[in-house]
Each structure stands twice: as C-alpha cells, then as structure tokens.
Amino acid sequence: MIEQLAAVDQSFFTDRSSGNCIQDNKLFCPGWVVDNYDRYVDPTLQHLVLVGSAVAGGFLIAFGLAILAHRHRFLQTPFLAGTGILYTIPSISFFFLLLPITGRGSLTAIIALTAFNLQIIFRNITTGLRNVPPNVTEAARGIGLTRSQILWQVEIPLAMPEIIAGLRIATVSTVALATLAVFANGGGLGTEIVTGSNITFKTGIIVAGSIAVIMAIVFDGVLLLVGKLLAPWKRKQAIS
Amino acid sequence: MALPPPPLPAAFLSLFGDAFNFVFSGREAETGGVTVGGTSQVIELATKQIEVTLLALAVAILLAMPVGLWLGHRQQGEFLAVSAGNAGRAIPELALIALMAAAIGVGLVNLVVALAILGIPPILTNTYVGISQVDRASVEAARGMGMSETGIVRKVELPLAVPTIMGGVRTAAINIVATATIAPLAGILTLGDFIIARNVYGDAGVLAGAILVALMALALEGTLATIQWAMTSKGLKLNRS
Amino acid sequence: MTAESVSASPVRFESVTKRYPGADSVAVEDLSFEVPAGEICVLVGPSGCGKTTALRMVNRTVEMTSGDILIGGRSVKEGDxxxxxxxxxxxxxxxxxxxxxTISQNIGTVPALLGWDKERIAARSAELMELxxxxxxxxxxxxxxxxGGQQQRVGVARALAVDPPVMLMDEPFGAIDPINRSRLQNEFLRLQAELRKTVLFVTHDVDEAIKMGDRVVVLKKGGHLAQYATPTELLMEPADDFVEDFVGADRALKRLALMRVRDVDLWTAPLAQAGDPSEPVRTAVAAAEVPYALLVDGENRPQGWLSERDLAGEQVPATPDSSADPLIDADSVLRDGLATLLQSGSLYAPVVDARGRLTGVLSVEIVSDFLASDEASESELSAAERPHD
Incomplete structure (x- = not known):
C-alpha cells in the first residue's frame, strides 16, 4: 500500500516535469521546482544576510540619530530632511552612485538598503518618544530619575510599540527591495529572477518572488511577537 | 568581474567626469559603432520615465482614493485598508515587473498596470487613515448643521485629510518612479536602461543613469511636497506646529 | 436679519421612543414634554439616561423609533x-x-449651505462676532x-448664524474649566435674554441645569422621564427619591441662588437721623421686627446701628458705637446675602440699592422662612432674567 502510494507520487511529479511545461514556459511548473529547489538555498541565505544587515544597520544609526534629535530638538528637521533624501533616492540608483566608492557587491547593496531604511525607523522612534505622555516623564523626574534613566527606563520602553512598528515596515520593505541587489552584484533572490535567461522563466520568477514574500511575512510575524513581548502592557490593554 | 581600483580622488572624479560627458555629449557604445548617451537620448528616456510614472500614479489614485474615501467616511473596512498597505510593501518590485512582462507580455499598458499595483496600497491605506482620523466632532458638527454626506467628505474630511493622503501619494510616487527604473526589463526604455544595459553604456552610462534617476526621484518628491503644502489649509499648519 | 424677525418655535416631544438595534433596553422610552417658545429647557440625568439621544432626535442625527417631535407644530420627520x-x-x-x-468661514458655514451671497455672509459673521x-x-x-473659551463662543455663533428658531446644545460648556464655564454660561444667558430662542440644553451637572434652565427635564436610566419642572419646583418638590437624590442634599441651598435679595420680603428697622430726639426711637425699637434702630443720613444711607447706650441721651448721636457693616447689595443673590450674614456673625444686615440707599434689613430668619415657604416658586424668574454671577 505504501509502496503503491509512493509510486503514484513519483509519477505525479515525473508526469509534470517530463511534460512540455518548461518548454512552453507555463505560468508555474511544480515539477521543475521539486527538481531545482536546492538552487534557491544560497540566494535565500544571501537575501537574509542583506535584509538582516540593512535593518540592523539602519536601526543602529536611526536610533542614534533619534536619541540625538530627542535631546536637541533643533536636529529633528535636518535629520528628517537628510534621511528623507536617502529614502527618496531609488535603491537601484543608489547602488550605482556608490559604484565609484564601494564598487559592486553585497556591501554596496547593504549600504543602499540601510540608507533607505533610516527614515522609516527614525521617524517611528521620534514619534514614539514624542508620544510619551508628559505627565509620565514629569513624574519620573519628580521621583528622582536622571535624564538618561528617564530615557532608558521610561521613554524608550513606552515608545517600544512605535519603534517595533517602524522596524516592521522597514523590514518588510527591505525584503522586497533586496531583490534589486542583483543589479549591484549583491546576490539575493533577485539573482534567480534576472540572471541568464531566467527573466522570462515564469516559474523561476514566481518561486523567487514567493520566497521573498514568505520571508517578509515571517519577519513581520516575528517582530510582531517581539513587540508584544516588549510591550506587555499593550497586550493586556487589548484583552481587557 | 574585477573590482574597480580603490577610490583615489582622481579616479573617482574622472568617473564622474565621464558620467557628465555621457549625459551632455554622449560616447561610443561599448558594443561599438553607434553613439549612445547625450542630451537627446537622456531627454527621451527621462520623458518616458516621467510619462509611465505619472500615468501609473494617476491610475493608482483613481482606483485607490475613492475606495479609501468611501471606507474612511463610513469608518468601515479598516482591516482591508490597512492590510492592503502592509501587503503592498511585501510585493517584490522586481518579481512583479518580471512576471508581468513574462506572463502578459511587454508593453506600456502592462507596465503601467504593474506600477499602479505598487501605488495602490499606500494611497488606499493613507486615504482611509486620513479620512477616518478626522476629528469626529467636526464631522458631527457638519452633519448637525445640515451638510450632506458628500458635502461632509468634500468640504470637511478631504481638506483635513490632505496631509495624510498626500503622504500616501508621495510614498506611492517614490515607489513607482523607482520601479520605473527597471521598466526596460518590461520593454519600455526609461533612464534605467543606462543602468541595466551596462554592456552598452559602460560604467559612465551606469553612473550617469544612477544620478539622473536619483535627481528625478528627488524632483518628483519635491514637487509633490510643494503641492501638498499648497493644498494644506493654513489652519492645519498652525495646528501641527 | 435681526433677532426679532424670526420668532422662536415651541418644541414638543410626543411619546418619543428610541431603541438602538441590537440593544436589549430602550435608550429613550415614551418621552413626552413641551418646551414653550423662547425658553431654555435643560435635559439632565446621569450618564446613560438617554439625554443626548433625546436631543439628537430633534435634528434627526439620531432617528426615533416611534413617537414624534414637533417644532412649531411641524413634525421633524417631514422632509429632508x-x-x-x-x-x-x-x-x-x-x-x-x-x-x-477661518473663524468667519466657520460661522458662515450654514449661510453658505443656504446659498447666501458673500457680502451677506461676511456681514452676518461680523455681526455675530460682535454679539x-x-x-x-x-x-x-x-x-x-x-x-478653548473663544472656540466655544464661536461654536455658539456658528449655531446662531441663520437665526434658527431652535437651538440644541449638547453639554456645550462641559469641556471648559469652571471659571470660564461660569463666564460662558452668564454670557449665553445674557444673549438669550436678547434672542429668546427655544433652547434644548443637555448636561449631567444639576447645578448647571438649575442655573441655565427655565424648565428642567430629569431623565432616569433607560430614558424615563423622572420629572419635568421649573428649577424651583425641582428643588422644592422632587418627584421621587431618584430626583431628590440626583438634585442633592443641598437642594435647599441651591434654591437660594435662584433669588435676589430684593425679591424677598425684607424686614424694616426703626430709622433715625443724627440730632433726632431719642425718645420716639426707643419706643419704635420696642415694637419693631428688628430690635435695633439704624442711623441713616439725609439720603437714607445707613450710617450705623444704634445701641441702647446710643439712645440713652436726649438726642441721637452722629457717631454710633457699631458701624452699619456689612451692607448687602439688593441685587445680590440670597445665597450670597446669607453668606455675608454668617461671615460677619451678625443677625441682621442692611440691604442697600445701587446708590447705597436703604431698602430693608435681611435676617437669617428671613432666609429660613423663605426656604420653608411654598410660594417661592411663584416669584421665579426666567433663566435669562435670573441673577447669574
């Protein structure tokens, strides 16, 4: 019985892959995917590295900028404008603006994607800090917390939902954008879309695109959970 | 492929010099024979990129804004409107353009449809959020004074939601103009052609293309920001300061 | 367009019931009352009593389930x-x-909806801003x-823009601080004295209801009418335990804020001027309501109280032992008059008019008699005429 099932399975796939699906370039050829899934492993890992580095880098820089702008309000406008310009310059253009400096490769891609991220994360952190109720910081000052204690123990924890929201937007957008890293020779899932004659091979495009979408959803879900862990008071509020 | 030499100032400047020359005088194609670049080709490709960007943006606005206005006014469909925005961000632009070209075919209409798909989510979400966040007291007062529902949307909700709605339009525009750069993959030649077809234009062409695309995106963003500023009531600017 | 050109209309609730879909209890049940034209009717009650729902059914921002509301005899259900x-x-x-x-554009909202021309809207806005x-x-x-206070004034002006015969006010001063609230209340009452609109006014604050209302509708939870009465009736004869409780244990004192000192029957004291013979004054004191004589000048202005020692001589002295203070303004409310008496520790105080001339003497006994009397309601003033300061 088991053997029989296995045989059916086998013919199911061979039937598909041995047909004219690939030659006809049908919308989706499952057989090809089964035979070729291993070629997506490396690009997926590269993609993860690109996204992880760009979001982590973007977060660190944006966090530093946001703390500075929180201390010195006059910096808010120039920081917003500066990150705004970096956000507006299309990543694909950014890759090649960096060409004379960092050449081609994943570093170039990571820098460009980081630059894209800054504004999203910066804006959310500053909004989060600004939305902390003044009476809470006032009370913290009243019971004797120093300025940096207020920042780390009161303001940043209370701004956490906004900060995580910014990270979610940045991460999801970066997963999608990182497919363009292929143009900078930065690897990632984009390689499986444009390299060679793949650009017209629908199954390849769909698989690479789907992996990117799934990766975005997974990252988003993980960050959502992290946010709930870091802001337990919000969770309780939502339930009651 | 060999890495370029370390960024010595001279080499660095000379590459930018090449890019400058490429834009204004053109040069011989890497493949030999014909002259590429130069102002006429730059203008032709830039015009095409602006054309497809504005077309796609217009389609996205026409499709997304009425839905956002309707849902926001009725305070319904928050899940739909907000999830659309989230889902939209997750679409890989490259895969979308490539798939549209491979599955439906190359051409202006297909490209505009694909780009409009990228523009719809932020416009829909921001229109919804902008309208539904208008102070309910203003809406109730308007209704209580005998304004019709369309009057409320037109005279109260829409003017008050301008900053948020325009924020969505700007996000959409940036995304569309950026993605229009890879339009040559779908058979429409835009400034991105300089970037993608390196084998034709050379490194000077690639850099020139990158600079031109960046300038175009910044110019578009600046224009839209100015439009937003002009459309926002003075009373709201006071409110936010 | 002047305030007199459009007369106010009476508003009549006829068995009005509102049941929200999906709710097991009614929000407003079988509510009937009539507000005469030109009066302020306050709807008051605890939260969830349906007062706002009742108000909003008048302009159909909430549609009633059954019953009818008539404005000037016309059902609100007719038409758009x-x-x-x-x-x-x-x-x-x-x-x-x-x-x-802008403020002008805000005030001109309804005139613009009605298609007035620009000059007329601008003129009307200016007129209302002055008002x-x-x-x-x-x-x-x-x-x-x-x-905030200025914004609320503009809110009132906007509502008055086309000189509507009826005004609905839903806790209009609820978000304003106490000092400004009292000022806005007084301003509105002054306006109302001039405009004479029919006003339906919702509040949860019974003090505001008593101050602002010519009539008060007290609602219980579930939109039941608990009492419809004038403020004085409400304070003197609460219809049931609920109303009594809602009005508060200090309802007797609240009534004192509804009356001016000049409107109660004051006592008279024997009067004397400096240099008068003492003998007739001594005789008068023995027979008077107030057991002391008041020294007054030629203009009848109180100069001091005359003690027995002051009257022991042949003539009334020019400088008596005790001064006439405190003096009570005849225009002040009874509550403030009583407070003045209690603060000074005296049993009697002269009441004077705006020029300082004696009009009578107020005593603690007068106040307690007033509270005990049933006729106080007859002398009640409309909210706009009542003291409000």
Missing part, C-alpha cells in the same frame, strides 16, 4: 434631514470647529489660534 438641520442651531461639547477654515464679544480681527484667524 439635512434641510431640517440647517434650521436648527447645534452646539456640541467638542465644539467641532473646522480647523481648516459674542469677539474682536472682528479674529475673523481671519483659524480655530487653533483661539482659546
């Missing part, structure tokens, strides 16, 4: 709700000024540039 609302002024707690429009005591230069400003 938007058209109806343009003829009813509407003021809400959150004010709801349009932040993107609410706002400098005309504010016309070009935006709501964000005004204080």
């Amino acid at each position: 709700p938007a058209r109806l609302r343009r003829e009813i002024g509407y003021v809400i707690q959150q004010i709801g000024l349009f932040p993107h429009r 609410i005591g706002l400098d005309p230069e504010y016309g070009d400003r935006y709501p964000a540039q005004l204080s």
Whole structure:
C-alpha cells in the first residue's frame, strides 16, 4: 500500500516535469521546482544576510540619530530632511552612485538598503518618544530619575510599540527591495529572477518572488511577537 | 568581474567626469559603432520615465482614493485598508515587473498596470487613515448643521485629510518612479536602461543613469511636497506646529 | 436679519421612543414634554439616561423609533434631514470647529449651505462676532489660534448664524474649566435674554441645569422621564427619591441662588437721623421686627446701628458705637446675602440699592422662612432674567 502510494507520487511529479511545461514556459511548473529547489538555498541565505544587515544597520544609526534629535530638538528637521533624501533616492540608483566608492557587491547593496531604511525607523522612534505622555516623564523626574534613566527606563520602553512598528515596515520593505541587489552584484533572490535567461522563466520568477514574500511575512510575524513581548502592557490593554 | 581600483580622488572624479560627458555629449557604445548617451537620448528616456510614472500614479489614485474615501467616511473596512498597505510593501518590485512582462507580455499598458499595483496600497491605506482620523466632532458638527454626506467628505474630511493622503501619494510616487527604473526589463526604455544595459553604456552610462534617476526621484518628491503644502489649509499648519 | 424677525418655535416631544438595534433596553422610552417658545429647557440625568439621544432626535442625527417631535407644530420627520438641520442651531461639547477654515468661514458655514451671497455672509459673521464679544480681527484667524473659551463662543455663533428658531446644545460648556464655564454660561444667558430662542440644553451637572434652565427635564436610566419642572419646583418638590437624590442634599441651598435679595420680603428697622430726639426711637425699637434702630443720613444711607447706650441721651448721636457693616447689595443673590450674614456673625444686615440707599434689613430668619415657604416658586424668574454671577 505504501509502496503503491509512493509510486503514484513519483509519477505525479515525473508526469509534470517530463511534460512540455518548461518548454512552453507555463505560468508555474511544480515539477521543475521539486527538481531545482536546492538552487534557491544560497540566494535565500544571501537575501537574509542583506535584509538582516540593512535593518540592523539602519536601526543602529536611526536610533542614534533619534536619541540625538530627542535631546536637541533643533536636529529633528535636518535629520528628517537628510534621511528623507536617502529614502527618496531609488535603491537601484543608489547602488550605482556608490559604484565609484564601494564598487559592486553585497556591501554596496547593504549600504543602499540601510540608507533607505533610516527614515522609516527614525521617524517611528521620534514619534514614539514624542508620544510619551508628559505627565509620565514629569513624574519620573519628580521621583528622582536622571535624564538618561528617564530615557532608558521610561521613554524608550513606552515608545517600544512605535519603534517595533517602524522596524516592521522597514523590514518588510527591505525584503522586497533586496531583490534589486542583483543589479549591484549583491546576490539575493533577485539573482534567480534576472540572471541568464531566467527573466522570462515564469516559474523561476514566481518561486523567487514567493520566497521573498514568505520571508517578509515571517519577519513581520516575528517582530510582531517581539513587540508584544516588549510591550506587555499593550497586550493586556487589548484583552481587557 | 574585477573590482574597480580603490577610490583615489582622481579616479573617482574622472568617473564622474565621464558620467557628465555621457549625459551632455554622449560616447561610443561599448558594443561599438553607434553613439549612445547625450542630451537627446537622456531627454527621451527621462520623458518616458516621467510619462509611465505619472500615468501609473494617476491610475493608482483613481482606483485607490475613492475606495479609501468611501471606507474612511463610513469608518468601515479598516482591516482591508490597512492590510492592503502592509501587503503592498511585501510585493517584490522586481518579481512583479518580471512576471508581468513574462506572463502578459511587454508593453506600456502592462507596465503601467504593474506600477499602479505598487501605488495602490499606500494611497488606499493613507486615504482611509486620513479620512477616518478626522476629528469626529467636526464631522458631527457638519452633519448637525445640515451638510450632506458628500458635502461632509468634500468640504470637511478631504481638506483635513490632505496631509495624510498626500503622504500616501508621495510614498506611492517614490515607489513607482523607482520601479520605473527597471521598466526596460518590461520593454519600455526609461533612464534605467543606462543602468541595466551596462554592456552598452559602460560604467559612465551606469553612473550617469544612477544620478539622473536619483535627481528625478528627488524632483518628483519635491514637487509633490510643494503641492501638498499648497493644498494644506493654513489652519492645519498652525495646528501641527 | 435681526433677532426679532424670526420668532422662536415651541418644541414638543410626543411619546418619543428610541431603541438602538441590537440593544436589549430602550435608550429613550415614551418621552413626552413641551418646551414653550423662547425658553431654555435643560435635559439632565446621569450618564446613560438617554439625554443626548433625546436631543439628537430633534435634528434627526439620531432617528426615533416611534413617537414624534414637533417644532412649531411641524413634525421633524417631514422632509429632508439635512434641510431640517440647517434650521436648527447645534452646539456640541467638542465644539467641532473646522480647523481648516477661518473663524468667519466657520460661522458662515450654514449661510453658505443656504446659498447666501458673500457680502451677506461676511456681514452676518461680523455681526455675530460682535454679539459674542469677539474682536472682528479674529475673523481671519483659524480655530487653533483661539482659546478653548473663544472656540466655544464661536461654536455658539456658528449655531446662531441663520437665526434658527431652535437651538440644541449638547453639554456645550462641559469641556471648559469652571471659571470660564461660569463666564460662558452668564454670557449665553445674557444673549438669550436678547434672542429668546427655544433652547434644548443637555448636561449631567444639576447645578448647571438649575442655573441655565427655565424648565428642567430629569431623565432616569433607560430614558424615563423622572420629572419635568421649573428649577424651583425641582428643588422644592422632587418627584421621587431618584430626583431628590440626583438634585442633592443641598437642594435647599441651591434654591437660594435662584433669588435676589430684593425679591424677598425684607424686614424694616426703626430709622433715625443724627440730632433726632431719642425718645420716639426707643419706643419704635420696642415694637419693631428688628430690635435695633439704624442711623441713616439725609439720603437714607445707613450710617450705623444704634445701641441702647446710643439712645440713652436726649438726642441721637452722629457717631454710633457699631458701624452699619456689612451692607448687602439688593441685587445680590440670597445665597450670597446669607453668606455675608454668617461671615460677619451678625443677625441682621442692611440691604442697600445701587446708590447705597436703604431698602430693608435681611435676617437669617428671613432666609429660613423663605426656604420653608411654598410660594417661592411663584416669584421665579426666567433663566435669562435670573441673577447669574
């Protein structure tokens, strides 16, 4: 019985892959995917590295900028404008603006994607800090917390939902954008879309695109959970 | 492929010099024979990129804004409107353009449809959020004074939601103009052609293309920001300061 | 368009019931009462009593389930709700000024809806701004540039723009601090003395209801009418335990704020001028309501109380032992008069008019007699005429 099932399975796939699906370039050829899934492993890992580095880098820089702008309000406008310009310059253009400096490769891609991220994360952190109720910081000052204690123990924890929201937007957008890293020779899932004659091979495009979408959803879900862990008071509020 | 030499100032400047020359005088194609670049080709490709960007943006606005206005006014469909925005961000632009070209075919209409798909989510979400966040007291007062529902949307909700709605339009525009750069993959030649077809234009062409695309995106963003500023009531600017 | 050109209309609730879909209890049940034209009727009750629902059924921002509401004899159900609302002024707690429009444009909203021409709208805006005591230069400003109190004044002006015969006010002063609230209440009552609109006014504050209302509708949870009465009736004869409880244990004292000192029967004291013979004064004191004589000048202004020692001589002295203080202004409310008496520790105080001339003597006994009397309600004034300071 088991053997029989296995045989059916086998013919199911061979039937598909041995047909004219690939030659006809049908919308989706499952057989090809089964035979070729291993070629997506490396690009997926590269993609993860690109996204992880760009979001982590973007977060660190944006966090530093946001703390500075929180201390010195006059910096808010120039920081917003500066990150705004970096956000507006299309990543694909950014890759090649960096060409004379960092050449081609994943570093170039990571820098460009980081630059894209800054504004999203910066804006959310500053909004989060600004939305902390003044009476809470006032009370913290009243019971004797120093300025940096207020920042780390009161303001940043209370701004956490906004900060995580910014990270979610940045991460999801970066997963999608990182497919363009292929143009900078930065690897990632984009390689499986444009390299060679793949650009017209629908199954390849769909698989690479789907992996990117799934990766975005997974990252988003993980960050959502992290946010709930870091802001337990919000969770309780939502339930009651 | 060999890495370029370390960024010595001279080499660095000379590459930018090449890019400058490429834009204004053109040069011989890497493949030999014909002259590429130069102002006429730059203008032709830039015009095409602006054309497809504005077309796609217009389609996205026409499709997304009425839905956002309707849902926001009725305070319904928050899940739909907000999830659309989230889902939209997750679409890989490259895969979308490539798939549209491979599955439906190359051409202006297909490209505009694909780009409009990228523009719809932020416009829909921001229109919804902008309208539904208008102070309910203003809406109730308007209704209580005998304004019709369309009057409320037109005279109260829409003017008050301008900053948020325009924020969505700007996000959409940036995304569309950026993605229009890879339009040559779908058979429409835009400034991105300089970037993608390196084998034709050379490194000077690639850099020139990158600079031109960046300038175009910044110019578009600046224009839209100015439009937003002009459309926002003075009373709201006071409110936010 | 002047205030007199449009007369106010009476508003009549006829068995009005509202049941929200999906709710097991009714919000308003079988509510009937009539507000005469030109009066302020306050709807008061605890939260969830349906007072706002009742108010909003008048301009159909909430549709009633059954019953009817008549304005000037015409059912509000007839015709287009938007058209109806343009003829009813509407003021809400959150004010709801349009932040993107100037003050003039805000006030001109309904005139613009009715298609008035620009000059007429501008003239009307200016007229209303003067009426609410706002400098005309504010016309070009935006709501964000005004204080909360000024914004609420603009809210009232906007509601008055087309001189509607009926005004609905939903906790209009609820979000304003106590000092400004009292000022706005007084301003509105002064306006009302001039305009004589029919006003339906919702509040949860019984003190505000007593101050603002010519009549008060007290509602219980579930929209039942607990009592419909004048403020004095409400304070003197609460219909049931609920109303008594809601009005508060100090309801007797609240009534004192409804009356002016000059409106109660004051006592008379024997009067004497300096140099008068003492003998007749001594005789008068023995027989008078007030057991002391008052020294007055030629203008009848109190100079001091005359003690037995002062009257021991042949003539009334020019400088008596005790001064006439405290003096009570005849225009002040009874509550303040009583407070003055209690603070000074005296049993009697001379009451004087605006020129300082004696009109009578107030005693603690007069106040307690007033509270005990049943006729106090007959002398009740309309809210707009009542003291409000």
